[in-house]
Amino acid sequence: MENQLGFLFKLLILSTLISCLIKYVCPMLAVPETSINALILVLLPTLIMITIFLTRMTKQKQN
Secondary structure: OHHHHHHHHHHHHHHHHHHHHHHHHHHHOOOOOOHHHHHHHHHHHHHHHHHHHHHHHHHHHHO
C-alpha cells in the first residue's frame, strides 16, 4: 500500500511541476503558430511512447 501511495505522490508532484511549467514558462517561449509545430506537438507523445514500448519489448524478448 505504501508503494502505491508513494507512486501517487510522485505522480502528483510531477503533474504539478509540468502544469506550472506550462502555465508560467511556455508563454515566454516564442514558438510560431504553424501547422508543422502543431503536428509535432500532437504526434511527439505518441512517438515517444512507441519508442519506449518497442525498447521494452525488445529487452523483454532478449531475457
